[in-house]
Amino acid sequence: MVVKYEGPSAKEEWETSSAFGIPVRVRDRQEEQREQERVWQEVKERRRLRNALSRRRQRRRLFALAGAAAAAAAAVAFSFGLRALWYAAPGRESSGGADFPSSPSPDWIDQQWIDNADARLGIPLTEVKDLAVHYVGNPGSSAAGNRNYFNTEGVDVCSHFIVGLEGEVIQCLPLNEQSVATNQRNRDTISIEVCHPDETGEFSEVTYASLVRLAAWLCRQFGLTQENLIRHYDVSGKLCPLYYVQHEDAWEKLKQDVGVALASV
Numbered sequence: 001m002v003v004k005y006e007g008p009s010a011k012e013e014w015e016t017s018s019a020f021g022i023p024v025r026v027r028d029r030q031e032e033q034r035e036q037e038r039v040w041q042e043v044k045e046r047r048r049l050r051n052a053l054s055r056r057r058q059r060r061r062l063f064a065l066a067g068a069a070a071a072a073a074a075a076v077a078f079s080f081g082l083r084a085l086w087y088a089a090p091g092r093e094s095s096g097g098a099d100f101p102s103s104p105s106p107d108w109i110d111q112q113w114i115d116n117a118d119a120r121l122g123i124p125l126t127e128v129k130d131l132a133v134h135y136v137g138n139p140g141s142s143a144a145g146n147r148n149y150f151n152t153e154g155v156d157v158c159s160h161f162i163v164g165l166e167g168e169v170i171q172c173l174p175l176n177e178q179s180v181a182t183n184q185r186n187r188d189t190i191s192i193e194v195c196h197p198d199e200t201g202e203f204s205e206v207t208y209a210s211l212v213r214l215a216a217w218l219c220r221q222f223g224l225t226q227e228n229l230i231r232h233y234d235v236s237g238k239l240c241p242l243y244y245v246q247h248e249d250a251w252e253k254l255k256q257d258v259g260v261a262l263a264s265v
């Protein structure tokens, strides 16, 4: 190899590789070191970015988790808070819904709120478009008996009112809460279960009269008419109230009688 003399410093730029005895230019080696340094810096930078990214992802996951937990806690607290509010104030009827009647209930309505959480879901009833009439389907059972049934753990049905064999009226839950009686119309109806002496499902005279009075009172409270009386049958096709599904004329007569009661006040 010819070494060209390039001035006094040129010699210093050469040294012998200890491994192979090959002379290597010092400048090349320095460049190599710089290159290695660059690669190393790149590796470090990439590592730093990767760590930063994973930290950010972790933080995001943590935030999402915390957010979800907070939302769940808020929802639970809210529902319990609302329920507690309603249970604590049994006489109140105007706290939840939009235009709910604030006039006190007449003394012939016996308010006995149920506290069975399977049936009393505490879902607000915010509008009342119709009154839904049912029959209890258990001949000879009393209003109190049916109310206690609604209040049994594991039973997941309940109505706002039960009209008994003697004409007694028990109210099981406030008017501003949804009942569980009328399928998809739970959300905008007040439900009335009616007791009956036998299998036909026909209401006795005294029960009938009490039902008419109750329906008329509710119509006045919510600005409805006798035309807003519906049967469970009209919603789901269920044969309820049995006699008044099988006897259309009896159903029409019931609505008429509610209309007369409404007009007479």
Ligand SMILES: [Zn+2]
Pocket (backbone or CB within 6 Å): 133, 134, 135, 181, 232, 238, 240, 241
């Ligand atoms: Zn029914």
